Amino acid sequence: MTNVQLTQEQRELIERMGVFYEQHGIPPMEGRIMSLLIVCDEPELTFDQIRELLGISKSTTSSALNTLLITKRVIYRTKPGDRKRYFASNILQWQESFTENFQKFFEVIKIMKEALNQRTPKTPEFNRQMAEFIEFTEYISVEFPRIYLEWTKRNTQNNNK
Amino acid sequence: MTNVQLTQEQRELIERMGVFYEQHGIPPMEGRIMSLLIVCDEPELTFDQIRELLGISKSTTSSALNTLLITKRVIYRTKPGDRKRYFASNILQWQESFTENFQKFFEVIKIMKEALNQRTPKTPEFNRQMAEFIEFTEYISVEFPRIYLEWTKRNTQNNNK
DNA sequence: TTTTTAGTTCGGTAATTTCTGAACCAAAAA
DNA sequence: TTTTTGGTTCAGAAATTACCGAACTAAAAA
Numbered sequence A, B: 001m002t003n004v005q006l007t008q009e010q011r012e013l014i015e016r017m018g019v020f021y022e023q024h025g026i027p028p029m030e031g032r033i034m035s036l037l038i039v040c041d042e043p044e045l046t047f048d049q050i051r052e053l054l055g056i057s058k059s060t061t062s063s064a065l066n067t068l069l070i071t072k073r074v075i076y077r078t079k080p081g082d083r084k085r086y087f088a089s090n091i092l093q094w095q096e097s098f099t100e101n102f103q104k105f106f107e108v109i110k111i112m113k114e115a116l117n118q119r120t121p122k123t124p125e126f127n128r129q130m131a132e133f134i135e136f137t138e139y140i141s142v143e144f145p146r147i148y149l150e151w152t153k154r155n156t157q158n159n160n161k
Numbered sequence C: 001t002t003t004t005t006a007g008t009t010c011g012g013t014a015a016t017t018t019c020t021g022a023a024c025c026a027a028a029a030a
Numbered sequence D: 001t002t003t004t005t006g007g008t009t010c011a012g013a014a015a016t017t018a019c020c021g022a023a024c025t026a027a028a029a030a
Helices: A008-023 A026-039 A047-054 A058-070 A090-101 A102-116 A124-160 B009-025 B030-038 B045-056 B057-069 B091-103 B104-117 B123-158
Strands: A072-080 A081-091 B076-078 B084-089
Touching: A008 A026, A008 B104, A026 A047, A026 A058, A026 A072, A026 A081, A026 B104, A047 A058, A047 A081, A058 A072, A072 A090, A081 A090, A090 A124, A090 B123, A102 A124, A102 B009, A102 B030, A124 B084, A124 B091, A124 B123, B009 B030, B030 B045, B030 B076, B030 B084, B045 B057, B045 B084, B057 B076, B076 B091, B084 B091, B091 B123, B104 B123
Parallel strands: none
Antiparallel strands: A072 A081, B076 B084
């Protein structure tokens, strides 16, 4: 028994956000579920509410939710004495997913260093540009946490005002 | 007549980098071409050299290169009195593509603001987290150019040493 | 003018992805 | 013990994507 409803406006926004996510490499249905969890009035939805609101099958809901959980774009919690899972957007924990996604910089650095190391020394200009790119990425990987820390500092000050 | 060759090591690195790109949402062949242009001894390759080195058809080469040009992951130049185009990785101009990619922050901010604006006021905690995420993204969009500037400053100093 | 070069475009096939419904399952409730 | 709930798993259909070869084209060279 679901009593969550979507307005026409919400439905349209979900589609547009879905396209946005799709353009960033997320499969259509996963994008729609992510958008739904951000647009919908309820901050948490059950498996069946998601299924109904998007009008999709159980299997589609199941596999999309599972990959969304693996990729940590969606989280869930349970409630005592309730077998259902309550799914929510990871935007509620954007701080954590920010610090996690941050690891990707190191992957880029690693593979680019490997590529640079095997390069011929006969192309100094090319190699210099590559080295510069790697250095900059390393620089960012240092500055990013600092920026983040400063922001949280600034923000707790504001909240205490 | 091509005389560029790939070592076995280079071939393997291209495949691994290709997978890396694929995991970040780039189609296989486009990923391979991008990797080839980074791994290969020659900093620039012609249409036909790419075709031969990867062992693919003209049509595949053509369409992959065109989308790579549209998405600005690959650049090309021409030479006087030569009809061929010489393709190169955009890593040679990573500064420009960095500043361009930077625009994506504003897209995120825009769509998230829209989503927040249509939300019910009945979920203050959720809305607060979203607002915080948006504020942080805005903060980054200010800090990022500053960081970049400081890095270039620091770097030109080093180069003059 | 004819030929060559450096690609583009088109039609089709093969592989992959995205869904569906139906059958299944394990834990809790009745 | 049987039934209900909250899903998972599987086989297959439908849509999309990733390739190919063959025919084509426009500009330059011969």
